[in-house]
Amino acid sequence: MDYQAILDRLHKDFIPDTAMGNVASYIPELSKVDPLKFGIYLYAHDGSSYEFGDSQEKFSIQSISKVFTLTIAKELLGKELWKRVNVEPSGTAFNSLTELEREKGIPRNPFINAGSIVVADALLTVLDNPKKDLLKFVRKLCGSEDIHFDESVARSEKKHGYRNKALVNYMKSLGNITNDTEDILDFYFYQCSLAMTCDQLSKAFMLYANEGKHFRSQEQVIDPQSVKRINAIMQTCGFYDEAGEFSYRVGLPGKSGVGGGIVAVHPQHYSVTVWSPILNDKGNSALGMKVLEDLTTLTGLSIF
Numbered sequence: 282m283d284y285q286a287i288l289d290r291l292h293k294d295f296i297p298d299t300a301m302g303n304v305a306s307y308i309p310e311l312s313k314v315d316p317l318k319f320g321i322y323l324y325a326h327d328g329s330s331y332e333f334g335d336s337q338e339k340f341s342i343q344s345i346s347k348v349f350t351l352t353i354a355k356e357l358l359g360k361e362l363w364k365r366v367n368v369e370p371s372g373t374a375f376n377s378l379t380e381l382e383r384e385k386g387i388p389r390n391p392f393i394n395a396g397s398i399v400v401a402d403a404l405l406t407v408l409d410n411p412k413k414d415l416l417k418f419v420r421k422l423c424g425s426e427d428i429h430f431d432e433s434v435a436r437s438e439k440k441h442g443y444r445n446k447a448l449v450n451y452m453k454s455l456g457n458i459t460n461d462t463e464d465i466l467d468f469y470f471y472q473c474s475l476a477m478t479c480d481q482l483s484k485a486f487m488l489y490a491n492e493g494k495h496f497r498s499q500e501q502v503i504d505p506q507s508v509k510r511i512n513a514i515m516q517t518c519g520f521y522d523e524a525g526e527f528s529y530r531v532g533l534p535g536k537s538g539v540g541g542g543i544v545a546v547h548p549q550h551y552s553v554t555v556w557s558p559i560l561n562d563k564g565n566s567a568l569g570m571k572v573l574e575d576l577t578t579l580t581g582l583s584i585f
């Protein structure tokens with residue numbers, strides 16, 4: 282497969298346009314990002330890599346980080362985790378409160394905000410230093426020590442994260458939160474502020490395209506059964522109320538973030554990251570969705 286030729290065609294065919302949508306503004310720091318940034322990085326199973334554009338520039342990965350925290354929590358807690366969070370598609374916005382009331386404080390899945398906050402609470406219980414441990418884990422996955430939290434983004438989220446404060450306090454009132462809510466939100470906001478490049482994200486997500494093995498050393502980091510479960514949740518829940526659309530158009534497990542990043546994996550083939558900060562009305566990268574749809578069309582391959 283001539284991936285570079287395919288990426289070159291995508292680079293030619295797709296150009297960021299502010300008419301496609303808007304950058305995230307509910308976190309003020311994210312609104313400062315140049316909306317016309319555009320990059321892609323594809324890491325293939327054979328160790329080759331392909332890229333164009335702003336693939337080496339760091340951006341706030343936001344909800345993509347939820348895959349990393351879920352992975353750690355699942356490894357440490359096993360089936361106990363699923364007593365506190367479900368694995369069903371939400372069908373509502375990522376920060377919705379309505380389902381929590383109906384389902385007595387148990388979030389629909391670990392990728393909506395409420396679900397990831399429960400995962401953060403679980404990690405606070407079992408880890409002495411969750412922030413440090415998360416950085417260590419992500420650095421290991423992508424083979425780079427140059428992974429850090431963006432302090433300005435974390436501060437911006439803390440200052441304006443009223444919706445997340447409502448979510449954690451509501452779940453606390455219903456008995457599904459154990460630790461101090463401020464401590465949980467501090468960790469949650471920092472995890473979302475992780476800054477990474479398309480290059481780093483694609484290499485880290487090879488874990489989910491390589492049966493739980495490290496992309497470089499081939500060390501078995503997590504069990505293949507864990508990969509199966511996490512990929513399934515990405516497939517059905519990785520794009521909130523646009524998960525069905527992504528499955529239909531792209532046909533790969535993936536995860537988006539309001540920083541404009543989308544990571545998708547084709548098991549035993551590749552991991553690919555697209556970054557374009559302009560979001561559609563569902564909070565997913567407008568251009569990223571289109572590019573990945575054409576990628577699987579041009580390769581003729583998806584998981585289906």
